Amino acid sequence: MRALGHLALANLTSFRRDVAAVFWTVAFPVTFMVLFGLIFSGGGSTRFTVGWVDLDGTAASRALATSPALAAVFDLRVATSEEEQLEAMRAGEVRAVIVIPAGFGDAATSGVAPETPLPVRLYTDPSNQQAAQTISGIVGAVVGGANQALSGRPPLLTVETLAIQSQQLSTIAFFVPSVLAMALMQLGLFGALPIVAERQNLILKRLAATPLRRRTFVSANLVTRLLVAMVQAAIILAIGALLFDVTLLGNPLVFAGLVALGALTFVALGYVIASFARTEDSASQLTSILQFPLMFLSGIFFPLEAMPDVLQVVALFLPLTYLGDALRQVMVNGTPLFPLQVDVIVLTAWMVGSFLVSARFFRWE
Numbered sequence: 373m374r375a376l377g378h379l380a381l382a383n384l385t386s387f388r389r390d391v392a393a394v395f396w397t398v399a400f401p402v403t404f405m406v407l408f409g410l411i412f413s414g415g416g417s418t419r420f421t422v423g424w425v426d427l428d429g430t431a432a433s434r435a436l437a438t439s440p441a442l443a444a445v446f447d448l449r450v451a452t453s454e455e456e457q458l459e460a461m462r463a464g465e466v467r468a469v470i471v472i473p474a475g476f477g478d479a480a481t482s483g484v485a486p487e488t489p490l491p492v493r494l495y496t497d498p499s500n501q502q503a504a505q506t507i508s509g510i511v512g513a514v515v516g517g518a519n520q521a522l523s524g525r526p527p528l529l530t531v532e533t534l535a536i537q538s539q540q541l542s543t544i545a546f547f548v549p550s551v552l553a554m555a556l557m558q559l560g561l562f563g564a565l566p567i568v569a570e571r572q573n574l575i576l577k578r579l580a581a582t583p584l585r586r587r588t589f590v591s592a593n594l595v596t597r598l599l600v601a602m603v604q605a606a607i608i609l610a611i612g613a614l615l616f617d618v619t620l621l622g623n624p625l626v627f628a629g630l631v632a633l634g635a636l637t638f639v640a641l642g643y644v645i646a647s648f649a650r651t652e653d654s655a656s657q658l659t660s661i662l663q664f665p666l667m668f669l670s671g672i673f674f675p676l677e678a679m680p681d682v683l684q685v686v687a688l689f690l691p692l693t694y695l696g697d698a699l700r701q702v703m704v705n706g707t708p709l710f711p712l713q714v715d716v717i718v719l720t721a722w723m724v725g726s727f728l729v730s731a732r733f734f735r736w737e
Contacts, residue, residue, distance in 0.1 A: 418677050420507060423457035423469035424448040430477025437472075441514050445506075454493075461495060461536055464708035467677070468507045469495040469536075479528055480518075491532035498535050499546040499706030503675040508533055537705045545618040546706070548608060549699035550672040553634065555604050557666055557692055560638020561659045563597055564645035568655040571646075577737040586736070594639060601635035602628070622702035630702060630716075634695040637719050640726030641691070647733040665690070671709065672696035691722040 426433050437448060449466055451457050457469040471493040479486055494511050496504035512531050519527045570576050579589060605627075612618030620627060645662070649655035668674065669683055670692035676684050687693045698715035700706035710718075 418445060418506070420446055420467045420503065420677055421465070422446045422448055422507065423460055423466040424450045425452065425454045425457050425469065425471045426450070427454075427474045428472050428476040432477035432480045433472045436476075436514070436518060439514050439517070441510060441517070445510055458495060458536065461497070461707055464710065467497070467500075467503055467707070469493075470511060471495075473529075476529065486528070489527045489530035492529050494531055494533045495536050496533060497707040498537070499549075499700050499704050500675055501546060503677060506675075506678075536707055544616045545612070545704055546700075548612050548618055549703045549706070550696055552605060552608050552631075552703075553670075553672050553692060553696040553699050554667060555608065556601055556631065556634040556695065557638050557663065559597060559601055559604065560635060560640070560642045561645065561663055562642070563593070563639055564642040564649065564655050564659060565652060567593070567643070567646040568649050569652045571735070571737065572651055574737070580736045594636065597639045598632055598635055601631055605631045620703055621705050627699075627702050630695070630698050633716065633719050633723070634699075637691050637695070637723040637726070640723045640730065643730035643734060644726050647730045647735070666692045670696055676709070691719055694718045 424437055426437065437450070442448065449457070449460070451460075454469070454471050457466065457471075460466050461469050473490040473492065475486070476490055479490065492511070492515055494508060496507055498504055508531070515529045515531050518529055567576075580586070609618070609620060641662070642659075645655055645658045649658055665686075669679070669687050670690045671687055672692060676687055676693075679687070694710065694715040697709045698712055698719070701708050701712055701715075708715075
């Protein structure tokens, strides 16, 4: 028994000294749980800015706008033009548009139900499935409550859900930009590992002693990563087209430019990791620590509105937030979180800043 105890203690000591093993066994599950707990439990109330178009203009329709169920979740932006609100939605200023039909007030007060329920048009963006489903559920509950208030009469209102996009796309189409953004992130960040391994094995030191210029080595690495990124994008699009009938809706040249910019941005971040990581194990740990917050706090899989306010602020500083938003706009005509030029400017700033940091601190031996 004494030998067993000594061996167990030795194994525990060895495990404790293996930082990577401790991280993946203990710290990673805890971090994962805390992130998901914060995302799904929220640190405050989830709110959406929603366009409100009242084509009826009666006391009954105005009372509908002040419904407690709407006020609890929606910040209503009121306008009289449906097209104006749809343009605001396409610009990312509102997340949905609700249109109250004319004749609602007269039908509600006359006691005579229309032959068919009046349609409340609800425009949503299916490229953000979680937000669209939440908004649809709340509007459906409000309309249901209005119908129940008219007890003993046929339903007065019904919800007609419409997509802001003119194209009819499958649900999987809206996840393709997120998958591509994640793939570009991983391509760049994990590119740090072979660089650190080459430095640790003194390969970079030997290369530095040859006539090969350092910028040639870096340029070759960038070209390789760019080619892989383009192949990644082509494969993801091809699988989407063959298996799920997903097509690229935007300009192919703009799409290719965004793929290149996203790849270079995260390759630059990979060089920052390689600048500060002394060993391949430490590079792997830094990469893992970075990729999970990027993945889960950037809004590529979860709506930003569902997160606590502090995490929404964090998301504004993450490059993956802007890459996912840009790809979603170009690939499936999704409503933007930011104008496309803002996405490009932020990604460019991250890329240039990361390359400057790595140029200052990168070590060849």
